[in-house]
Every structure is written in structure tokens, then in C-alpha cells.
Amino acid sequence: MVSLAGLGGPSLVAAVVFAIAALALATTGALRDRPAIAAGARRALISSFGFVALATLSLLTALGSHDFSLDYVARYSSRSLEGAYTFAALWGGMEGSLLFWTLLLTGFGSLAITRARSRDPRFGGWATAVLAGIATFFLVLLVGPATPFAELSPVPADGSGLNPLLQSPGMLIHPPLLYSGFVGFSIPFAFAMAGLLSGRLDDTWFTSTRRWTLFSWSALSIGIVLGGAWAYTELGWGGYWAWDPVENASFMPWLTATAFLHSVVIQEKRRMLKVWNVTLILLTYVLAVFGTFLTRSGILSSIHTFTEGPIGKWFLPFLALMLIGGLATIVARLDRLRSENRFDALVSRESAFLANNVLFVAAAFAVLWGTIYPIVAEVTSGVRLSVGPPFFNSVFVPIALAILLLTGIGPLISWRRMSRGAFTRVVRAPIGAGIVTVAGLAVFGVDSVGTLTAFGLCAFTAVAVIGEFVRGGRVYRMRGENWFDALVSTVSRNRRRYGGYVVHLGIVLIVIGLAGAAFKSERHALLERGGSMRIGDYTLTYEDRIQRETSEKQINVVDIGVSRGGEELTTLSPQRNFHFAQGQPQSEVAIRTTPAEDLYVVVTSIDPDGAAAIRAFVNPLTWWIWVGAGVMLGGIAILLSSPVPVAVTGRVRREVREPAVAVR
């Protein structure tokens, strides 16, 4: 009898057959405009999803039952691996993470095309074809060079286990969120391509995928922040972002997707920037797949080496096909993507959105260029160079500050046009707040121009955005509502607009937290038991060490007494552990967190005589990064709850423009 674990390989073969069938049927149905064939394609893609789900279940069963006859299970799990991490090993290695990616892709794709089945069959057919084409690529990898079901002989008694750095709660949620974000963008990408291929170039592609776009952007945003939190609490270097190539890989599509979320509003409201919007969604998806290529090819040096494998070369032709094919399709439809309106004035919200788009894309380009330059340098000069955080901070931060300025200016400017007098009136308070903040900080001794600029812009933007809530609330106050009800009414009546403003407020808080890094301090010392060190106003005393062992690791808990001005504040207990299976030491960080600053303590080594090497950081304002992320999450929830706009076709627009004719 075949076990569930044994069904994995055959399921993937069946999935690839159904994906190819979906691709062929969808293309035929779309070309011949035959709804019945397009429906068959849809069912084939759903079947492919079913078989991928079965393969995933099969791998999870093998992980759960410690079936080390599978090479993947032996490499990424062990008998001592704790609970949920056994199943998180699904995305702990290259093959499993590709299977998880394909599960999401076929699942999201099936859901999206089922919901869109009542639409034009040619449009639906092309959307299915694009999604099935992408699924086919990943499934071919899974049945070929990246199969998670390769068998191992002889079967080992135990597995190597998951990398200790991955045994963190972050592992349970950060990768799934990032993958959901990356994969989710395949839906708007497929629908945009379907719009171009079917010639249906009205609002259908972006209105019907608006929730997918928001969902994907939200998942990527939260995933990136959680990745930062994971690095902060797990890696022990006192930071949350290292401009590592794999971090950059998730950040680049986020930047272009953020540009898209803004520019698509102009298409919705003014029927402009149509070429730009399809290009942005194409770039976003290509960058998402490019990120997967970077992560898995090993072409760049990254600390995320656990997902590397030999499949990088497969991605290059796929990426080229998507990029060249996508751009060619856009060029072929250029004549039908012309803007239907014009800017009424240069000082308008449309212009602010355009400037915002230029900056986001420039930022994405700067990150891409810095990330791939080591490859370019090696190919052109034969010398392996590095491009590290100093470059990215120098190039990216000025662009980010300009984006922050526009985040404040954008809401103040009205659509179409605005008089200079009106603009001066609304911008007065935010500018005043910015100036007061800068002056206040300068009085307190802050002399870094970059830091002053960042805090000044945060104040400017916060006041500008809060001012929007106040202006909106006033309208409901006129009806006699109290301020709280007025604000609730303001937000609930226009959830999309005010949800966006809440996200902007979250971003301001995150920038405050990031800017606090300018005041960071760090000390390290080798302490004997009873010894002390000072950092900032704190005195850290090595009080005790407790050693114990589990089947998986030796645990060394170092108790550090924390006092300030003679007053005992707390005891922090960082750990320095040794994982037996990997033969690898690992530090567990201890943090005392407050809104003003984090005291961050890590043990980097313990000598045989018991002396502990302590590295301590004082990280001012870091708490606000996580609070800002929470506020962003609130804004995202408001955005996701907003009603989806109805697609406006050319016919409907003509009727709206000429109501008298339509009534008659």
C-alpha cells in the first residue's frame, strides 16, 4: 500500500500535467473566444492546485513522521526539532519553499479565476493562461531539479535538523507572509496581461484585482517588518536591516508595488497613466521572481544561504520571457492605452503622485543597482567587490526623505488644481511643526543634518496627515456629532482614503524609530562573574550563569543585573547555546524595551573559565518601529475593508458624460 508520503512525487507529476493542460486550453479558449474551453482550463488549474495540495500534505506528513528516507526531510528536520518547527521546515529549504510557493500560486490563481469567471471569457482565458504558464514553470522545477521527494539511501537514523537561526517564532510567519506577497502579485500581473492580450483595456484588470494587490502589498509589508523584528531579536547584532541581497529582494517589489498603489488611483480617477500602471505591475512581479532567483541561485553572498540551490539558471530564461514578453505586449497595445484626460495644472495631487512614483521607482532602481553591482563588477573586471550598507544608506536615505516629504504634501493638494493661496494656507501648520521640531532638537544638541531633516519631515508629515482627519471630522461636527463620532464617520465613509492616511502615519512612526538609530551606542566587554560594564546611563553586572542541556542543545543562561543611577531596574537573561546536531553555537538576545530606548544585551562567547563576552547596545526609539508597524496594520485593515470600485467601461463613461442622451 502506498503511504501518504509516497504520493508526493506522483502528485507533482499530475499537477504539472494539469497545469500544462490549463495553459493549452486557456490559450485556445481565449484565441477562439470559446467560453466552454476557457471553463475547462479553469477546472484544469483547480485540479493542478488539488494535486499540489496533496504533494504538500505528503511532505508535511513525511516531516511529521520523521521519514528520513526523503533527502529533504533528513536535511531540514530532526527527531529533536520542536513542534511547529517540524512543519515550518516545509519552507526551511529550497525545494520545500518552492513547493509552498507553487501551492500558494495555484491556490490564489484558482480562487482569482473562479471569482472572475463571469467576466469576458477571452479576458478570463488569458488570465488563466498566464497563471497556468507560471505554475507550469515552478512545477517543472519541482518534478525535476528541485524535487522535495528525492529519496536517500541508506536511510539515516536522524536528520540534520533546521538551522538554529530558523528556530524562532518568526520562522512560522515571516516566510509565509513574504511568499504570499510575492505570489499574490501574480494575480494583478496575470490580469493586467489578460487585459492587454484580450484587448479589454478598461478598468477591469485593476478593479477586479484591487483586493489581491492590497493583500499582496500588505503581506509583503508585514513580512518585511517581521523579518526586521526577527533579525533584531534573533541575530544579536542590535539591528533590524542589513541591506542583505535577500532583504533587498523583498524590498524592491515592495517599492514598485507601493508606486503602483498610488498611480493606479490616478488611472481610476482621471483615466491617465495606463501604460505606466501596467509597466509597474509587470516590474513588480518580475522583481518578485527576481528576488526568488537571487535567494536560490547563490549568485550573491547572503546570510540567507539556507535556501540556495542549483536552480538559478532556470530562472534567467523565465525572467527574460516575462520581462520581454510583457513589455512587447504593452508596446503592441500602446495606441489603446492613451490617457483620456490631461493634468489641469502642474500643482495638483496628480503631479504629487507622479513625483512620488518617480521617487519610488528611483529608490527601487538604486536598491537593484547596488544589489547586482557585485555581479556586474565581477563579469566586467573579474574582481569580486561588495556593495554594503554605507552605499545603500547614502543613496537610498535621501530618496526616502523626499518620499516622506511628498507623503506630507500629497494629502494637502487637491485633485486637478489648487490655487497658491489655498496651498499656502494648508501647508502653514505642517511647515511650522517641522521648523519647531528641528529647532527643538538643535537646542538639545542634535547636530546631524540627516537626523534633523528626518525628524523635521516626520513632524511635517504627521501634522499634514492629522490635519486631514481634522478637516474631514469638521464636516461631521457640523452635523452635531462629537469629535470621536465625527472621526469614526470620516474614516468609515471613505475607508480607502483614510485607511491610506493611517498607513502613512504608521510610516512616520517607523521613520521616527529608524532615525533614532543615529543616537545608538554600543559597548562590549569580557566580564568575570561579579564584573560590571557601563553603557550610557546603565550599569550591567554579570550575576550568574545557569547551564542545562536538552536533547537538542546545551543552554547557557547568563543573568545580567541592570541598574541606573544606583537603582536596580531588572535582570536580563541572554543565552549562549550550543546546538548538537549542527555543531553550531547561537546567541539568544535579551532586551529591555521602553518607548524611549531599548537596552539590548547579547553574549557573544563564554570562556572555559566562565567569563562571558557581553555586547550591549542602547537603541533609542526602536520601539516606535514596531508601534508604527502596528498602526500600518490598522490602516491596512481599514483599506482592505473598503468596498471594491466597480469597473467602469467605456460605455458607462460615455453614459455618465452624456446623461441627457442616455436618459432619452
Place this chain on the structure above:
Amino acid sequence: MRKLAGAFAALSIALMAPVAHAAPQDVANDISMHVMSPFCPGVTLHDCPTENAAELRERIVVMVEDGFTRGQIIEFIENEYGVATRATPDPGGAGIIVWLLPGIAALGGAAVAWHFARRWARVPARPEGYDPDAHITASDRRRLDAELRRFQGET
């Protein structure tokens, strides 16, 4: 052009540099943030959690205390572990393009956007006899005026 790139890089770094500190550990920390770790792929020496990296960071502190300059220490690490430890390409030579290209791309993008914005902002002349309010009825007009008066009165 090279001077321009160098000035751009220096200005950018200066703008973003934290408040200067004098303690040897602070100088050493700053140096380790500008050197890629020979022990951890893709991260700076400062961020690398291995014991080898901790030893090298300690060695930098000692060098700072011994009076070595920042340039001498970075050169020492480069000689010891290879050119890939340099965290930013030299603005001189071919490295100039790394620094200039993002700026050129941003300016190019801004120029293209400006071109389109100006072109789109040229509103075509209205046809003779065009009345933008023609489709608003008299009762709508009265209601709008009343609401505006009420709103302005309140604010």
C-alpha cells in the same frame, strides 16, 4: 565628473553620519560598519554574529587605541582578507558608476515625468460657447451654494 561623484558620496555619507564620538570603541564600531565581514556572507563586520568577527572587532579597537587611522585599519583588513571586504566601491575609477547611476536615473526619471506633466497640463482650448456648468440644474446650483455658505460659516 569623478570629483562630482566623490563629492556626492562624501556629502551623502556626511549627511547621514551619526553624531561623532571619540571613544575607541565607538570609532571601532563605526569602522566595522564600513567593512564587509570576511566570515558572514553579505553583512558588515559589525553585524556578523560569529566569534571570528568578534575577535576582529576587538582587534580593531586595539588598533584604534594604538593610534592607527581609520584608513590604515580599513587598508589592513583589505590586505588581510581581500578587496571584497570594502563595503563601498571606490568613487574613483570604475566605481564612479555605482555612485552616479542611481542619481542619473532619478534625475532622468524626474525629467521624463516633468516633460509629460507639462505636456498633459497644456489644456486644449475650450470650444466656443462651452459652458462647464451647463449640466447643473438651477436647483442643484442653489443647494450647492447654500451648502458652501454653511460650510464656510462653520469653518
